[in-house]
Amino acid sequence: MSSITRKTAKELRTMAKELGIKGWHKLNKREELVAAIAEKNGWSNERPEIIEFLVNGGKIKRLPGFEGVKPKPVRKDSGVKIQTTKPRRIPRKVAKPVETNMVTLRSICEELGVEGRVARRKLRNSDIPKPGSQWEWSKGHEDIQRVKELLK
Secondary structure, X not given: OOOEOOOOHHHHHHHHHHHOOOOHHHOOOHHHHHHHHHHHHOOOOOOHHHHHHHHOOOOEOOOOOOOOOOOOOOOOOOOOOOOOOOXXXXXXXXXXXXXXXXXXXXXXXXXXXXXXXXXXXXXHHOOOOOOOOOOEEEOOOOHHHHHHHHHO
């Protein structure tokens, strides 16, 4: 009970005298004084911590045995699922095989020895239109020669 502000025996004797407890001056032990005050006020059936609280007039620094609010434990059978591992990586989509009658930017880059990101940047900044969703042309298209000249 070191966390509760406790009254001294002298303060308890003064309190017992004010309450009119007979023989207050004969009670030497602090516990006897507290028990007599509790009995006079009708607190005798309370726990010792509560009696100490009431004797002190409700002045407590912190509750005895109180360590804060603890979280409720998660039960295994509850619907709450806690993910403890990394989520599984979703594989990328596999590129579709390129038709043989198409010329791709990749094949042109391999032929000329140019990096793909450099080639795409040059094509975006040029006046050559993108033929579709990808940089690929059918064989014999007139833009293929312009692309090769641009990337040289």
